[in-house]
Amino acid sequence: MTLLADPLVQRMLLVGLLVGAAAPIVGTYLVQRRMALLGDGIGHVALAGVAAGWLAGSAAGLAQRDSLAVPGAVLFAVAGAVIIERMRARGAAADVVMAILFYGGIASGVLLIGLAGGSNANLLGYLFGSISTVAWADVWITATLAIVIVGVGLGLRGALFAVTHDQEFARSTGLPVELLNMMVAVLAAATITVAMRVVGVLLVSALMILPVAIAQRVTASFSRTMYVSMAVGATLTLTGIWITLTHDLQPGALIVVLGVGVYVAVTLALASRDRLRRGSES
Template identity: 80%
Template sequence: MIELLTDPLVQRILLVGLLVGITAPVVGTYLVQRRMALLGDGIGHVALAGVAAGWLAGSAANLAEQDAWAIPGAVVFAVAGAVTIERLRSRGAAADIVMAVLFYGGIASGVLLISLAGGSNANLLGYLFGSISTVTWNDVWWTVGMGSVILIIGIGLRSALFSVTHDQEFAESTGLPVNALNMVVAVLAAITITVSMRVVGVLLVSALMILPVAIAQLITRSFSRTMRLAMAIGAVLTLTGVWITLFQDLSPGALIVVLGVVVYAAVGLITTLTHVRKAPA
């Protein structure tokens, strides 16, 4: 087992898994607080179109470097989608309708563009459900860079971002730049999705952002404690799922999400039984 840890591929897989597990719940905490848990799904499908556009650009430039264009393309499209959703939401547009349009339009555009770029079904499935076994050092550096941005902004501006997500009217009365901070949350969500894409895929990325937060909320009520606990839970879930798939031929993204659902159900059952026992007769 120690010899396995010396394998460069295993090191890359575990490093990316750890970074994703820690960073995804940071933004997920804000999304849960804003009751926009499904925002990740809408942005994720736009990111798929960005992956496909990157593939198409790589195909036109140099076929050997085709995959290297995928993450930059996903970042551009995901950020653009997040900014569009936030601007329309701030102007009173129905957020669920906007996300539905981006949801279907993004995935349909992604499938068409990948086909035009000469990608295979395996390439498509890799981005839909994750393909951490193919992670390169280039992917690692992208993950480290974007993960650092998420942690620095998400934790550094925690007080201001909490005020905006908890009570926007109160935040406005205190003089906080509400629109700018809302945009920061949306952009952080886009970056988180592109960071997590290799591990769980665009179809399951929202689950990795939300499930650790949902589990943490069953245990603690404090916002800061919830975020810290969710980061720890996300790291444990991701590393456990990735480690199991090193020995079993399973999809790491699907396994991580299933583990999260099982833990959520178990913790929910335990807390419910505990409250029942403590309740007065």
């Protein structure tokens, strides 16, 4: 229990809890829309924003060159989300648009962070997460964005579900479909920015989707899937972070591996249950 008295551990667990609970909310909408890989495309655009923030901080002569990294990530991620949604609304293939942003984002990030004088270690921290470096300022930023994500994601659950499930029906009922679609995209961008410090841009989509995939195996309704996925996401992040406090493992990668393991275990358990039921009925 002495670990819990450490301010760094407190910050890590608090950020993990916030991100783990908030990320699956947006992930539920993305899975419903069959856009599970949207997080990857926006995440790599956010990486370019991180590098642009580094470059701006370096050009401004700031003592901490990465102080503009998070604002840069937010700006680029939101811009990327808006572009993807506008292109998708105009009939462009969403997977092609995301692929272009995916490759363009990571390539731009590598080039810009090099121009800013950053190292490969700095880049790896954003690619795979660096939760052990979070300060209280990061906690407050994460908390603010998480509150917005939870508030909008749960508060507008009915309208957002209608849009993600059947856009034509939603439009016929008078819902602002384009605005709500854009809202989902922007929420995804905010979620990616929040989760970037925990699992990194390469794994951020997994934290949004895996808890939802697990929840879908044990629930039937949209609302229950969302709530269960929030609990699963928070449990995975807290468990992964806690394990890394005593073992020299990368937190982001461990969280994702734990999620994959839980999904496989649940799937196998359900398959075994179904076989037993069929055997007893026969």
